[in-house]
Amino acid sequence: MATSLPPTRSDIDDSFSDDGDSQGSPAEELQPDDGTSFDERLQVVERIARSESFQKSNRLPSLLRYLADCTLRHHRAGLTEQAIGRAVFGKPKDFHPAEDSSVRVYMRQLRLRIHEYYQSAGLDERVVIEIPKGGYALAFHLRQVPAAVQEIVETATTLSETENGNGSRRQHRVWLWLPWVLVAILLVLAVAGWYRGSRVENANAPAWPLNQVLQPGRQTTMVLADVSYILRLLGDGQVPLDAYADHHYADHLIPPEATEGELRVFHYLQSSQITSMADARAAFVMSSLAGSLKDNIVIRSAKELNGNILSNGNFIFIGAHTSNPWVILYRDRVNFRLMDPGLSGRRYIQNFSPRPGEQEAYFISEGTGHSGEDYATIALVPGMGSQGDALLLQGLRLEGTEAAIRFLGSMSGRNEMIERLKTANAGTLPRYFEVLLHAHSVGGSPASVDCIAARPLSAVRK
Numbered sequence: 001m002a003t004s005l006p007p008t009r010s011d012i013d014d015s016f017s018d019d020g021d022s023q024g025s026p027a028e029e030l031q032p033d034d035g036t037s038f039d040e041r042l043q044v045v046e047r048i049a050r051s052e053s054f055q056k057s058n059r060l061p062s063l064l065r066y067l068a069d070c071t072l073r074h075h076r077a078g079l080t081e082q083a084i085g086r087a088v089f090g091k092p093k094d095f096h097p098a099e100d101s102s103v104r105v106y107m108r109q110l111r112l113r114i115h116e117y118y119q120s121a122g123l124d125e126r127v128v129i130e131i132p133k134g135g136y137a138l139a140f141h142l143r144q145v146p147a148a149v150q151e152i153v154e155t156a157t158t159l160s161e162t163e164n165g166n167g168s169r170r171q172h173r174v175w176l177w178l179p180w181v182l183v184a185i186l187l188v189l190a191v192a193g194w195y196r197g198s199r200v201e202n203a204n205a206p207a208w209p210l211n212q213v214l215q216p217g218r219q220t221t222m223v224l225a226d227v228s229y230i231l232r233l234l235g236d237g238q239v240p241l242d243a244y245a246d247h248h249y250a251d252h253l254i255p256p257e258a259t260e261g262e263l264r265v266f267h268y269l270q271s272s273q274i275t276s277m278a279d280a281r282a283a284f285v286m287s288s289l290a291g292s293l294k295d296n297i298v299i300r301s302a303k304e305l306n307g308n309i310l311s312n313g314n315f316i317f318i319g320a321h322t323s324n325p326w327v328i329l330y331r332d333r334v335n336f337r338l339m340d341p342g343l344s345g346r347r348y349i350q351n352f353s354p355r356p357g358e359q360e361a362y363f364i365s366e367g368t369g370h371s372g373e374d375y376a377t378i379a380l381v382p383g384m385g386s387q388g389d390a391l392l393l394q395g396l397r398l399e400g401t402e403a404a405i406r407f408l409g410s411m412s413g414r415n416e417m418i419e420r421l422k423t424a425n426a427g428t429l430p431r432y433f434e435v436l437l438h439a440h441s442v443g444g445s446p447a448s449v450d451c452i453a454a455r456p457l458s459a460v461r462k
Helices: 010-016 038-049 060-072 081-089 102-118 147-164 167-204 227-234 241-245 260-271 277-296 325-333 398-409 411-424
Strands: 127-130 139-142 220-224 297-301 314-318 336-339 348-351 361-363 372-382 389-395 433-442 445-456
Touching: 038 060, 038 127, 060 081, 060 102, 081 102, 102 127, 102 411, 102 445, 220 277, 227 260, 241 325, 277 297, 277 314, 277 398, 314 325, 325 372, 325 389, 336 372, 372 398, 389 398, 398 411, 398 433, 398 445, 411 433, 411 445
Parallel strands: 220 297, 220 314, 314 389
Antiparallel strands: 127 139, 336 348, 348 361, 372 389, 372 433, 433 445
């Protein structure tokens, strides 16, 4: 029985009038020619819309079903940003996409969720759905089968057809061909089993670039930000690293007239290991990307770190030096450096080697918790010791760090980084690198993230 999609909003029915985009009956115009059936496409759309990650959003399932309905019925007029805004999000008829980017924001989220589906629950889906950039129509295609499997299947089919065409000799020659047919079938099963096993193995391997700082049999230290480091703002905001490391940097900052209750708060902040929600999300994302090596990650607070721990091994640092002071040690290894003038000015990212189209500095205008622009960096650099590397995720604000975490956690974000880095490095992916991200936050949460610059970095240990 055919599967049908829920009806779309009626307030855009006039966009689907006969304008030459749709001719004939649905049965005639919708039959795919790529080996999939119309019902098969609808069914995979419905499975994705009902998947666990999609159920966390009220909008994304409706958006996916609407795009599928318009795509499969060739209603191109319904695939404009304005039509989508009216049909799915209830925008008014005078809605202008140039003034309201909500449709584009949700489309980025939809592309990400579809990628995530095919990396988890949809690993065995036969039909793959994508949304090519530059438009909103869905693209359907069959998942590629390894050439070896396809060739063996075709060989077995040819043998079978040859037997069927031999007429009166078929009964006589069947015993001659039967062993080879059985061998071909067994080979198909073996290769298919290997292919499925390799996919499962690859799915459990750490994702790039985490695979650069995670190795079997070796621990990787993930260093989370120290929220209590905000005590530095009681002074001029600048605290030398050695003063931070001895855990008494705030002693002289405590006001002499502080009450007993205030003193208890100060001492609690000095001695406690407190981090942020962004860092908690980072721990979850990194564990997800680590695959089968997630148990190799050891989580520490910046307050626990010391020079001996840093002397060897792989590290992941979450947060800029304003919340994770140890990051300052890697400052001279990158081009995009986070600058903090303290209480006297705005934070910004300095671009020490601007390329055409790039700025020399990237400023933010709002503090944490406000809507506005933000910038962040993701960098992989050589470690402090003779071995090991460090992955750094830093934002000018808390929202910027969270945007970097979200970007790294999405397959589309990682693919964008890879393409940017290959372009910047003559077509090859460098081992050490840095990328600059531009984010836009709404209500203290990143709504969109884009990679705007990339650099290969030197492999020389300093």
